[in-house]
Amino acid sequence: MNRKDIIDAVAEVLDTKQEAIRAVDKTFEAIRAGLERDQKVLISSFGTFRLRNRQPRQGRNPRTGAPVSVPPRTGIRFKASRHLVHQ
Numbered sequence: 799m800n801r802k803d804i805i806d807a808v809a810e811v812l813d814t815k816q817e818a819i820r821a822v823d824k825t826f827e828a829i830r831a832g833l834e835r836d837q838k839v840l841i842s843s844f845g846t847f848r849l850r851n852r853q854p855r856q857g858r859n860p861r862t863g864a865p866v867s868v869p870p871r872t873g874i875r876f877k878a879s880r881h882l883v884h885q
Contacts, residue, residue: 833849842879852872854870
């Protein structure tokens with residue numbers, strides 16, 4: 799499922815597809831804004847998005863096998879609600 803599929807599903811309950819596009823974009827924008835403010839984003843019966851800081855580490859170049867230093871970075875973690883998983 800991709801963004802277009804979500805818009806099509808939302809368009810079934812709204813009057814126009816343009817309204818569905820705005821609704822989906824606003825939803826994703828709100829999730830992004832919450833994560834940018836370093837907040838946990840909890841969507842009941844769906845799951846939780848949160849930022850996760852990853853420590854620097856030593857990795858390997860898969861082609862040559864040479865050690866490579868991987869810098870620290872921030873990623874997004876999603877944990878599914880138990881209601882989502884057990885339906």
